[in-house]
Every structure is written in structure tokens, then in C-alpha cells.
Amino acid sequence: MLATLTLNPAIDQTVTLDALRPGQVHRARSVWADAGGKGVNVAACLADWGLPVAATGVLGQDNAAPFAQLLAAKGIDDRFVWVPGETRTNLKLLDAGTGETTDINLPGLDIGPSTLEAVRAVLSELACDGSLVVLAGSLPRSLAPDTYARLTGALRARGARVVLDASGPALAAALAAGPDALPHAIKPNRAELEEWAGRPLAEPAALREAARRLQASGIPLVCVSLGAEGALFVSRDGALQALPPPTTIASTVGAGDALVAGLVAGLHEGLALQDLARRALAFAAGKLSRTGANLPPRDVVAAIAREIRVAPLN
Incomplete structure (x- = not known):
């Protein structure tokens, strides 16, 4: 079984602009909305690849229809817990000239102990020996930073492998957990790895050393996403950097989530x-x-x- 968890989902509203100029009035080229959140996006990509996947988390019942439609269209097993209220909407400003996206993320739903317990029960049903569970995205402000760490420990006790894509205090707490609660794989970007290391990692050697330290701490696979520079992969089998081919960019929204989905598929x-x-x-x-x-x-x-270049690293 493959499963994803999204505790702070969002409807991603993407506005395409000719150019983003702070302080000026803009006329949008186009606007569209997608049911999103990191775990939802990962599940969508896994389903596109043809893998059976379940998605759980928390949705506001007042605007859950876009999520229900997406999950049904992709053939994803919908195991979300619905609560009163609305799921947040995040605004993404796409600069058509540069291809860069500026994110404006709004606060999410407040989740109480009973709702979190309901989610835990779903995860317990989905997790089994050898299953892969993705814990992804920010935590609602009502949840403690060690939420992912505690969930990882419980999932590992059931034999599941946890892939974590988080940042800030939630990531720090997960990386500081004991050996029985560390994830199987993580995907920080450069800034998130620098925050954990407590220093800039501008040089490739420093970046590799930090990733190796994390892997040596008990995390079997560390993947550091580097945008146009590809990604760094470190495991007990070695270290390498993978470089993508030139790509026409329609939208960068969800690219990191697709990377996580590819990790899970692999x-x-x-x-x-x-x-x-x-x-x-x-x-x-x-x-x-x-x-x-x-x-x-x-x-x-x-x-x-087949076009991706892979360079082994010392």
C-alpha cells in the first residue's frame, strides 16, 4: 500500500502575470485553481504513474468538492477526514517572463485532538509491513511541531517506511527524534538543509557533507532538491547528483511534490x-x-x- 498524509491541504489558485512587479497593479493572463497540498500532489502523481495510492488528511467540508473530484478522477482511495469549515486557499503568482512562482500561503484549519486521532486511525489501517507512507507539507498551527515525529514512530512500529517532506520546526523535530522514529527518506531543499545545519551551504562539498551527516544519523535516503541544478541523493550505497534535461516550464507549482512521488515510485x-x-x-x-x-x-x-545525467560524488 502507498499512502500520503496532508494535514494542511489547500486549494492552489495560480495567477499568471506577464511579470511580477511589487507595488504595481497587474492584469492577469489567466487564473486557475487546483485542489492541492503536498500529500495530495504526491498522490496525484503516483496515480498518474499507475500505482494504487490512498490519500488521507483533513479537509473542510464547506469546500471539499474540488478534492473529492480530483481524487475520484485520478482513482485515488479517498480516506480524508472532513471537519466543519473551509480548507484554505493559497495564492501562487506565476511570472511568465522568468517562470518563477511567488507563493502566498494562508493559515489552515485548526485541528483538535479528536480529529488528529481520527487521522491516526486511518493511517493505522493503511500502514502495514513494507508499505510506504508520505507525510508532507506544513502542519496546522494548532498542532505541535513534533506531530510528524510521533506519527513516524507509530508508523515505523507497524513496519511502514515513512517518506517525510516538511520544513521548519516540524522537520527539526522529526530529525531530532530517536532512532526508532526517524523517517526512511527525507527531501529537504537547500534552504531547509541550511536551516538544519545552522549555516550556509553554498559550496557543493558543504552541501554533500550536511546530507551525509543526516544519512549517517539513521535516515537511509536523503534527497536534497536543488531546483534547476537537479537533486543530490545520499544513501548507504553512495552519493550522486542527478541533473535534469532542458525543460519547457508551464508551472513550477508541485515540482517538488512530483520529485517526492518519483522517490516513492522508485x-x-x-x-x-x-x-x-x-x-x-x-x-x-x-x-x-x-x-x-x-x-x-x-x-x-x-x-x-533516459536523458537525465547522473554524476557520482566522492
Whole structure:
């Protein structure tokens, strides 16, 4: 079983502008909305690849229809817990000239102990020996920073492998957990790794050393996303950097989530590190060519994977 958790989902409203100029009035080229949140996006990409996946988390019942429609259209097992209120809407400003996206993330729903317990019960049903569970995204402000750490410990006790994509205090708490509560894989970006290390990591050697320290602490796979520079992968089998081919960018929204989905798909198939890196980067590059959390057909993703350069690192 593959499963994803999104405790702070969002409807992502993307506004495309000719150019983003702070302090000025803008006329939008286009506007569209996607049911999103990191775990939702990961599940969508896994479903596009043809893998059975369940998605859980918390949704506001007043505007849950876009999520229900997306999950049904993708064939994702909908295991969300619905609560009163509205799921937040996040604004994403896409600069058509540079391809860069500026995110404005709003506060999410407040989640009480009973709701979190309901989510835990769903995860307990989904997790079993050998399953992969993705814990992704920010935590609602009502939850403690160690929420992911505690969930990881419980999931590991059931034999599941946890893939964590988080930042800030939630990531720090998860990385500081005891050996029985560490995730199987993590995907920080450079800024998140620098925050954990407590210093800039501008030099490639410093970046590699920090990733190796995390891997040596008891996390079997560390993937550091580097945007246009690809991603760094460190495991007990070695270290390498994967570089994507030139890609036409339709939207960068969800590219990191597609990378996580590629990691999960590779782990699910037991791929060797080089092939896993190619799979992850191919998912991310394929998603860049499309809006929303959508992958191209499998043969297109496979073709992208063949173009990805992989460089072993000392």
C-alpha cells in the first residue's frame, strides 16, 4: 500500500502575470485553481504513474468538492477526514517572463485532538509491513511541531517506511527524534538543509557533507532538491547528483511534490540509487511541462529519465 498524509491541504489558485512587479497593479493572463497540498500532489502523481495510492488528511467540508473530484478522477482511495469549515486557499503568482512562482500561503484549519486521532486511525489501517507512507507539507498551527515525529514512530512500529517532506520546526523535530522514529527518506531543499545545519551551504562539498551527516544519523535516503541544478541523493550505497534535461516550464507549482512521488515510485520498485534518482528527476521534469499535479504519459516520463545525467560524488 502507498499512502500520503496532508494535514494542511489547500486549494492552489495560480495567477499568471506577464511579470511580477511589487507595488504595481497587474492584469492577469489567466487564473486557475487546483485542489492541492503536498500529500495530495504526491498522490496525484503516483496515480498518474499507475500505482494504487490512498490519500488521507483533513479537509473542510464547506469546500471539499474540488478534492473529492480530483481524487475520484485520478482513482485515488479517498480516506480524508472532513471537519466543519473551509480548507484554505493559497495564492501562487506565476511570472511568465522568468517562470518563477511567488507563493502566498494562508493559515489552515485548526485541528483538535479528536480529529488528529481520527487521522491516526486511518493511517493505522493503511500502514502495514513494507508499505510506504508520505507525510508532507506544513502542519496546522494548532498542532505541535513534533506531530510528524510521533506519527513516524507509530508508523515505523507497524513496519511502514515513512517518506517525510516538511520544513521548519516540524522537520527539526522529526530529525531530532530517536532512532526508532526517524523517517526512511527525507527531501529537504537547500534552504531547509541550511536551516538544519545552522549555516550556509553554498559550496557543493558543504552541501554533500550536511546530507551525509543526516544519512549517517539513521535516515537511509536523503534527497536534497536543488531546483534547476537537479537533486543530490545520499544513501548507504553512495552519493550522486542527478541533473535534469532542458525543460519547457508551464508551472513550477508541485515540482517538488512530483520529485517526492518519483522517490516513492522508485522505492516501491526497489530501484538502485542511480535509477531511483533518474525516476525522481523525471517525475519532476515531466510535471514542469504541465500545470497542476499532473504527469505526462509513462512513455514520456521514461524518455525523460533516459536523458537525465547522473554524476557520482566522492
